[in-house]
Each structure stands twice: as C-alpha cells, then as structure tokens.
Amino acid sequence: MTGNKLKAPIRTVLVEKAVRRSPLVQRLRKRLPHARFQEVETVPAASARVAGLLEVEHFKGRFWRNCPGTRVYDCCGYQIIHFGTQCTIDCTYCILQAYFNQPNLRLFGNTDDLLREVEERLDQDPDRLHRVGTGEFTDSLLLDPWTGLSQDLVPLFARRPNAVLELKTKTDHVDQLQDLPHGGHTLISWSLNAQEVTRREESRAASLRARLEAAQKCARWGYYLGFHFDPMIHYPGWRQGYRKTLDALMDAVDPSRVVWISLGAFRFMPELKPIIAHNHPRTRITTGEFIRGLDGKLRYFRDIRIQLYSMMVEALKGWDRNLCVYLCMEGPWIWRKVFGFEPADKGGLPKMLDDAVRTRMGVMP
Amino acid sequence: MELELKRVPLEDVDLEDATFSLPGFRDDAALFQSLKAAGLIQPLVAWERSPGRFTLVDGFRRMEGLRQAGIATAPFLVHPAETPQERILKRRLEDKIFSGPLNLAEKVQIAARYAPLASEEELRRRILPALGLSSKEGAVWRWIQVGGWPPHHLELLGREVVSEKAAFLLASWKERERHAALQLLDALRCSASIQVEILERIQEVAVRDQCPLQEVFQREELAAVASSHKLNRREKTAHVRDLVARWRYPRLYRKTQTIREKIEAARLPRTVALSPPPHLEGDRWELRLTFTNLLDLDAQISWARDFGRSSQMQAIWKAFESVD
Numbered sequence A: 001m002t003g004n005k006l007k008a009p010i011r012t013v014l015v016e017k018a019v020r021r022s023p024l025v026q027r028l029r030k031r032l033p034h035a036r037f038q039e040v041e042t043v044p045a046a047s048a049r050v051a052g053l054l055e056v057e058h059f060k061g062r063f064w065r066n067c068p069g070t071r072v073y074d075c076c077g078y079q080i081i082h083f084g085t086q087c088t089i090d091c092t093y094c095i096l097q098a099y100f101n102q103p104n105l106r107l108f109g110n111t112d113d114l115l116r117e118v119e120e121r122l123d124q125d126p127d128r129l130h131r132v133g134t135g136e137f138t139d140s141l142l143l144d145p146w147t148g149l150s151q152d153l154v155p156l157f158a159r160r161p162n163a164v165l166e167l168k169t170k171t172d173h174v175d176q177l178q179d180l181p182h183g184g185h186t187l188i189s190w191s192l193n194a195q196e197v198t199r200r201e202e203s204r205a206a207s208l209r210a211r212l213e214a215a216q217k218c219a220r221w222g223y224y225l226g227f228h229f230d231p232m233i234h235y236p237g238w239r240q241g242y243r244k245t246l247d248a249l250m251d252a253v254d255p256s257r258v259v260w261i262s263l264g265a266f267r268f269m270p271e272l273k274p275i276i277a278h279n280h281p282r283t284r285i286t287t288g289e290f291i292r293g294l295d296g297k298l299r300y301f302r303d304i305r306i307q308l309y310s311m312m313v314e315a316l317k318g319w320d321r322n323l324c325v326y327l328c329m330e331g332p333w334i335w336r337k338v339f340g341f342e343p344a345d346k347g348g349l350p351k352m353l354d355d356a357v358r359t360r361m362g363v364m365p
Numbered sequence B: 001m002e003l004e005l006k007r008v009p010l011e012d013v014d015l016e017d018a019t020f021s022l023p024g025f026r027d028d029a030a031l032f033q034s035l036k037a038a039g040l041i042q043p044l045v046a047w048e049r050s051p052g053r054f055t056l057v058d059g060f061r062r063m064e065g066l067r068q069a070g071i072a073t074a075p076f077l078v079h080p081a082e083t084p085q086e087r088i089l090k091r092r093l094e095d096k097i098f099s100g101p102l103n104l105a106e107k108v109q110i111a112a113r114y115a116p117l118a119s120e121e122e123l124r125r126r127i128l129p130a131l132g133l134s135s136k137e138g139a140v141w142r143w144i145q146v147g148g149w150p151p152h153h154l155e156l157l158g159r160e161v162v163s164e165k166a167a168f169l170l171a172s173w174k175e176r177e178r179h180a181a182l183q184l185l186d187a188l189r190c191s192a193s194i195q196v197e198i199l200e201r202i203q204e205v206a207v208r209d210q211c212p213l214q215e216v217f218q219r220e221e222l223a224a225v226a227s228s229h230k231l232n233r234r235e236k237t238a239h240v241r242d243l244v245a246r247w248r249y250p251r252l253y254r255k256t257q258t259i260r261e262k263i264e265a266a267r268l269p270r271t272v273a274l275s276p277p278p279h280l281e282g283d284r285w286e287l288r289l290t291f292t293n294l295l296d297l298d299a300q301i302s303w304a305r306d307f308g309r310s311s312q313m314q315a316i317w318k319a320f321e322s323v324d
C-alpha cells in the first residue's frame, strides 16, 4: 500500500436500504465509481471473507465505547468511536480474525447517528478531557479516502475544548486530511514495528518508510502525532530491528509534535492461537515464551517484556526526555522495572496521558 | 431391505474383502472362549455379491473364531446380491454407532466411512455427536484423516494409548511425524491433557526453530528417555514434560529453576511453603505457614519476619528480580 497510487480495495458495496441515502453512502458512490452497489434489507451473515466486498450496515448499537481495560493491567482510559469492523491489512496477529460471524469489511452507514452520539457524549462530561480513537475494530484510515469519515470527525473535535481525536493506522492514507480544520485537536498515529516484523506479520500494511513519510506530511499540516510499538515481537535480532525503526522514526519526526508513544508486547487470547495457525501457517509469532497472564491472555514471560520495553524506553527518553512513553496493558510490577515508578505514583495512566495532551497539544477542558 | 437367514459354508466367504470391516483391535481371547463354550449366539451378516460368493458385513472377529475352531458352516443373515453396497454400508455403520461401546479406532473409521454417504452438515450435527467425537470447526476433515490412518496407528487408538484430543491434533501431521509422535505416546501412556501438552509444545519448538518435527522427536535426550529401560512410564512422562518445557520455554524454565534451587537452599522448615507467582507473572508471592497452636503461630510469624530479612530470602528475591 503506497501513498501515491491508492487503489480502492473495494469492488462491491452491499448497502442496507435503511442507509442508502446516508452521506457516507453518497460519498462512497462518488468515490468508488467502478464499484458495484447492491441494496439489501439486511446484510446477510457470512462465514468467509469475500474479497473486495464492503458491507454498509444500519448500526443500532452503541458507537461510543470505553476501552476494555482489566483490573490487573493498567488501562489508559481511552474512549472509542466504533464506526466499522474488520480490516484487509490482514496482520497475522490481528484479533479481528476471531470474529468469524462478520468476516467482511463493514461500515456503519448511519453516520448522522454516530456523530450525534459523539456530540452527546462529549456534552455529558464537559469537564473531562476525552481522548478518543477510532481504530479499535478496524484501521482508522484504511477506507478513509473513500468514506471521508475524517471530514466529519476532525472538524467536530476541533470545535470541542474537552476532547482530542486519535486516528490510528498502518496505512499512508493521509492526503484527505490535508485541508481539514483540525484546530490542533487531532493526532494521527501509526503503529510501528521492526521491519522484519512488518514484512513477515503485516505484509499488506504500508512500509515503515511510507508510514513515516505520511507522518511527516501530517506534521507539516499541523497535526500532532502518536506512535504505537504494539505488538512488539520478541525474535532473534529484535534489538537491532527495533533500534533501526527507532532511528528511522527519530530521523523523520520532530519529537515536539509527538504526543505519546505506547509500547505493548504481543499478547493474545488463547483461542486466537489455532486461528493464527490456520490463517497464517508460516508465522512463528505464537512460538515465543508466552505464559497465561492474570487476565487470561497469553503474554511474554516478564523478563522478555521488561527487556523489550527497557531498551525502547531508554532510547526514546534519550530522544526527548519529556516525551510521554507508556506501556499498554501492563502491570505495575513491569512499570516499576522499566520506568522506576508505576502509574499510580503519577495519579494513574489516564492522568499521565491527559497531561501529555495538555502539555503537548495545549488542549484542556 | 430383506435379509434372508441362511447357513453358509465359511469357505464361500471372501476373507480378503474388507469392504465392511471396521477393526476395533480388541483382545479376541474372551470372545473365542465364549464361541467355544456357547457357540454362535447371533448370526453373522454377509452380502451375497454373486451367487454363492459372500462378502462379510458384520462379525469379523467371530468369523475368525469360528475358522480357528474348525467350524465349516454358520448361520448368516444375507443381503441379496441386488442390494446396493452403499445401502448395506450405511446400515452397517448405523448399527455399529448404536450397538454398544465403541473405541476411538472404531469411531474414527465409522466417521471416515460415513463421509462419502452424508453431507458435512449431517456429519457434524448427527454422526459425530452420536459417536461422541468432537464436532467443532474443522472436525469433519480431521476425523476423516484419522479414520484413514494405517492399521498400526489405528490400533493405538483402539488400545487407548492415544486420546481423542491428541488424535485430533495429529490429524494434520504427516505420516512420518505422526509415527514418531505415536511411538512417544506409546512409551509414555499419559493422560489426554498431558499428551496434548507434549505434542503442542514439540510442534511449537519445531515451528520456532524452523526444523522438521521429526528432528525434534529424534533429539537424543528425548529418544533416551522414551527408550529407557530404567524408567517406568510415569517417570518417563515426568522427564519428557520437563524436557519439552525446557525446550519450549528456555528462559522461563531457567529462571524458575534458579528460584526453586534458591528456595531449596534456604532449607525452610516443614511448616513453611514459599511460592513465587505462577509463571512468575505478577507480584504476588505466597508464604504459607502451618501452625498447631497460638504459641506456635507466634513463633512462626516471628520466624517469617526474620526470614524476610535473611540473606537467603534476599538471594531468592534477587533471582526473581534479575532480568538476564
């Protein structure tokens, strides 16, 4: 996937009649002139992915959700706008593979309802700083050039003194963001990895170089940036691999534009293991030294996580000592070893991230 | 389907024809003794493929017993020649499913034989559950594979050397690799969950080290344990589990061992048990004290306080905290 020759991954669009006139569907019709549009009462259940198919549903559930934290591992207090599901980047480790009942790319066509719910939620809690993202059940920008969802969300957040929006991606689909009035309330973030990992496990994602070039563009357009080294993979040569990516990042980006960088070692539900083996028989990603964590997920045994994180933190703090670097879903015992403190010492992880938003982006309710 | 009761000379039955055979690899001795003592109680079942030539449908072990006893003719329920083979096979399989306890070898052969006669849906929803076999995603394909294993592998299922879960896992392995796995399981005769644990770990080691599975089974240490004459099966199993855990989790294994050794070196009283967090995850250690009366409790607590500051406990803690 490279920036300048964007190719729509969609050949057929299945639209539920209830949303056929929605702005999202209108945009799709305009921006996907060669796609075949078919209207149905209800998108039928599917048992296997159909290549090139996009389903547009009238979603009746909650668009606004809280990030699913756990009791033992520190959660960041993030909030999620749920705008669609599935992703065609097909990372070997992706949790979405476990969602058998909805294997196809799916968007929620009733974006008016979505935007209304977002406004309502932000109004309900005006004194709280909301850190909101969209990339939980799909990639935030994978289809954005065609859906134009960022055209709605970015200006909405620009008007809100109590919220910032994070668009998280592994693509370089950013050109549509150029002229949006973001008001400094949106950060575009990339998931980064060692290049060996990107090649083997994220083979359909944009290259490291393409991601960083996209980040440079966004920085030029005034956006803030975020980076997520997640999932970090322990493999022979991981130190050099991650070091190279860090060097590339540090060369490409001014750290003062970076609001946060998260680190998360690979963790997964045990049920995902046979699914990964079935879908990606060549990957070795599940053969690390995984133990069952206190939340039931498999995660690298503590020393491996500590080593992965410590190396990264040392390098990142050398780049900018005030940079907000945090661990995603880690226990206080790991934080103490890596940082010498645990989130509770600083008022909790959500507060640490709120502080990063205040100091870097100047946003505060 | 009309079945006719006839006396048939055993020499007219084609013994080479295994069309309907579903070997269960059971011990025949008791059955043969019963045949000797009480004779044939139920007639055998055959198909008169062509006039005067019969294919045995049901009663393969009894047939063998009769032949060994030198019996020349026996009563048979006979399917006429015009009965389609598929119909006879289906009836045979249905009879077998509901006619009493089946071992795993029989179950998988029935599943495999039924596959061409039923839809995948029927196999998943009716046949596999009736056989008591797992019918989860991908199960039909797996049981068909297992049902097609050669007799010496099926025999290990019949003899309950290999569990259903292990067979399910081995369904996708190549024959040589499966052979190595089955040999190991035959040497260990361990529980179903341990079978799966060992096989999965070996498989993951092979994937991680990018070497053929066969090569992992052939590693000297493993082969030595499996073929040892000094160890009993229980000891072999313990050794193999330990070995495979060491290969699969080298760093965790090393660290756990070091901590265990330090705890042993501390020579804790028998009333005390000290355990690190399971898999060393989290920060919850456990120190268990057992006491007999309040004075004893006081003494134990005081001991624990001293132990917490002792050089032994420092050494244990250091081993836990260090990251190598």
Ligand code: SF4
Binding pocket: A086, A087, A088, A089, A090, A091, A093, A094, A095, A096, A137, A138, A139, A170
């Ligand atoms: S980019 Fe994200 S959502 Fe898409 S496949 Fe990879 S992990 Fe899954």
